[in-house]
Every structure is written in structure tokens, then in C-alpha cells.
Amino acid sequence: MRFVIVTGMSGAGKSTALKMLEDMGYFCVDNLPIAMFPGFVQMIQNSETSMKKVALGVDVRSGQDISGLEKDLEQMDEKEIKYEILFLDAKDSVLVKRYKETRRQHPLSGSGRVDTGIAKEREKTAFLKMKATYILDTSKMLTRELKIELEKIFVKGESFCNLYITVMSFGFKYGIPQDADLVFDVRFLPNPYYIDTLKEKTGNDPEVQDYVMQNDKGPIFLEKLKDMVEFLIPNYILEGKNQLVIAIGCTGGKHRSVTLANALYHTLETEESYGVRIEHRDIGKDSITKRK
Template identity: 60%
Template sequence: MKLVILTGMSGAGKSTALKMMEDIGFYCVDNLPIPLIEKFIELADLRNTELQKVAVGVDIRSGQALEDLQDILDHLRGEGKEFDVLFLDAEDGVLVKRYKETRRSHPLAGSDRVDKGIEEERRRLEFLKKQANYIIDTSHLLTRELKTELNKIFVENQEFKNLFITILSFGFKYGIPADADLVFDVRFLPNPYYVEGLRQKNGNDKEIQDFVMQYKEAHVFLDKLEDMIKFLIPNYITEGKSQLVIAIGCTGGKHRSVTLANELFKRLEKQKQFGIKIEHRDIEKDTMRH
């Protein structure tokens, strides 16, 4: 029997993930009382002809009984039962925003602010995160992207990458992305905006790409940036970082930043140490304003 303990921060998408696990053939049980978990697993194991894959959802709603989960996991390991711990996480700011949007109260906040409840929840769940086989940070994941990650792990049996990188182009005149970990300014390159016939195009168009990449400085910048990122990534992984946002900005976020973000993505997308995606935050904003 394939057993997964699905846990994580409230608001990080555990309920959504459980539904996705059901879609890929798991028998899912959520918020089972902690003292009953081991008995349930034992019964499920006896019926292994029917229950080939089982996911048990556990979270902070278990209250003080959550502290007993470690003993249960240790006992399961002692009996030779194999299981994976999948931990869903998200940045504190993202969790606060999600709670405000849904107008729900955090289970540990009481009459206090949401961020205080999140802080306490992190402390109580730390023991589970430390022993997680998979940590998925949903801060920047769309629902379909979360589904893709779960399929990679539990359907395609691909090697999972705990670090997920987002390469993000943006325009400085619209503000630096609040969630950026690394910010790079490429306004040192000539601006296609001032070249006849190029203003209305963007960095996804060949004409803009050819214009930007004709300069030696663009290639030197990419070489140095790629080298630095490849140095940083193993250290980020060692430190347990699960999300990295690399932001590349120009004036409007339409030409130079898009071109160089695309080029960096091409250089990094085949790396096996991490998952990666690319976004162009401001590519259409100039069009919308005219």
C-alpha cells in the first residue's frame, strides 16, 4: 500500500491537494483524530487488495493531539511501514492575503491577528516539515501547476525538486515585485522603445530579441547571472528554501527584461536540481494604457 501523510500550513492548499490526490487514485481521509490514524492505516493495510493508495490529511485542527503524531510516525517506521510526508507551504504574506480574501479566521488566531496564528502554526508544524519527503510551496503556483507537481511525484514517479524557481520580468515604473528574492536591472542596455518599428513589439518577438541580443553586454550579463545562480542554488537547497523568484527589470517590462528573462529560462530549464517557470508581469501594460 502506498501511504502519504498530507499536511502543511492552513491556507496553503491542502484541501485542494487532497481532491487532486483522489483524482489520481488515492483513497483520502482528512482530519482523522490523531489517536485513530495508526488504527486506520492498519485496517487499510489489511484491505490492500482494495486500497492500493491512501492519503491521510493532518493539520493544526488536530489541536494538542498533534504532538502525539511523532510517536505514531516513529512506531510506523519501527514496524517497517513505508510512507511519505507531503508538506504544503506558502509565504506568510500570501497566507495572510488568502485569509483576508476568504474572510476566514485562522484556527490559532482567536481574537488576535492572522499573522500571529500563522507564526504559532509554523512552530507547531516544524517537526513535520523537517521530516517531509516533499515540500511544495504554493505561494506562486496556479491550481493546474500544483496538479502538475503532484502528478510528477505520484503518477509519473519523477524525481521531485523541492526548489521551484520563477523567472519574472517586470517594469520598474510599475514597481519592484514584492515577492522577488533577487532583482536585476537591465536598463543599462539600449532601449528598443526608441527604435522606429519596435515600440509596439515585445521581448517574445524575434525583432526585439535580435535587437537586444546584438549587444555583447547582454551575453556577458547572462553568463555572469547564470554562473551566480548555479552557485547559489545548491546553497539555497541546503538551507531548505523551496521558492526562488528571480526578477529582471527594465523600464516598462516589455522589451529588454522579457528578452533576457526568456534567455535565462532557456539556459536553466534543463537543470535537474529544481523546477522552473517564467512569467512576464508587465508585458501587456503599455498596450492596455494606450
């Protein structure tokens, strides 16, 4: 039997993950009171049960201090009962935004501010994150991307690393991404903006990609970038980093940065030891500005 405890920060996607696991054939229970946890574990351990895949949602809504779960998990370890912990996380700023959009109240904020509740929740769930088998940062994940990651882990049984990489193109004139870990400036490359036939196209178009990479500078830079990133990723993994944002910028975020971001993404997407996504933050802003 496979027993998965789904937990994490409120607003990080736990309920969505449980629904996805249910679609994948898991028997799912959400928001079980902590006092009932030992009895639930005993029930699913019963050899007569037909449940082979079980997912249990546990969080700070459980009606009792979640710290009581720590002792229960220690007892499971002593009895050598196998379990996995999926911890869903997101940046505080993202969680605050999600709560404001849904107009929901954080379970620990009371009548106070959402960020105060988030801080309390991080403190209460820290032991679960430390014991987590898998940590998924959903700050930049789309719903379909979360589903892909869950299928890799719980359906296909692929090896998993907690690191999730976002390769992002951007325009310097719109500001450097605040959450970027690594920032690269490709404004030294030839600019398609000044070519009439390429001006309205983007780095997603082959003609622009060919123009940007037609000289030695583009391919050489890409090789050096790939070499550095491939060196850094294993070291970030060893450090325990679970979210890496690689930002590549040009003037407007439409041609050169998009070309190089796509090229780097296609290099990284073949790896199975981490998740990766592509985001072109400013690719359409040039046309919006012109319309104004």
C-alpha cells in the same frame, strides 16, 4: 502500498492537493482526528485491503493537538512502516491575503488576527516540516503548476527537489519585487522602446528579442547570468531553500527584462531537479498607464 501524509499550512492548498491526488488514483481521507491515526495506519497495512495508494490529510483542524502525531510517526519509524510527508507551505503575506479573499477564519486565530493564528500554526507544524519528504511552496504557484509538480512526484515517480524557482521580469519604475532573492538590472542593453516598430511589442515577440540580443552585451550577460545561477542553485538546495525568486528588471518591464527572463527560463526549465515558472509582472502596465 504508497502512503502519503498531506499536511502543511492552512490556506496553502492542502485540500486542492488531496483532490488532485484522488484524481490520480489515490484513496484520500481528509481531516482525520489524530486519535484515529494509529488505527487508520493499521487498517491500510492489512494485506487484504485493495488500497495500493493512500493519501491522508492532517492539519491543525484535527480536533486534538497535532503534536500527538509526532509520537505516532516515531512508532511507524520503529516498525519500519514506510510513509511520505507532503508539506504545503506559503509565505505569511500570501496566506493572510488568501484568508481575506475567502473571508474564512483561521482555525487557530479565534476572534483574533489571522497572522497570529498563522504564527501558532507554524509552531505546531514545525516538526512535520522537518520530517517532510517533499515541501511545496505554493506562494506563486498556479493550480495547474501545483498539479504538474504532484504528477511528477506521485505519478511519474521523477526525482524531486524541494526548490521551486520563479524567474520574474519587472520594471524599475514600478518598484523592485519585495520577495526577490536575486535582482539583475538589464537597463544597460539597447532599448526597443525608442524604435517605432518595436515600441508597442514586448520581449515575447521575436523582433524585440533579436534587437535586444543583437549585440555582444546581451549574449555575454546571459551566459554569465546562467553560469552564476547554475552555480547558486545546488548550493541553495543544500541550504534547504525551497523558494527562489530571480528578478530581472529594465525601465518598464516590457522589452529587455522580458527577453532575458524568457531566455533564462528556457535554460532552467529543462532541469528535473527543481520546479521553475516564468512571470512577467509589469509587461502590460505601460499600455494601462497610457490609457489613463
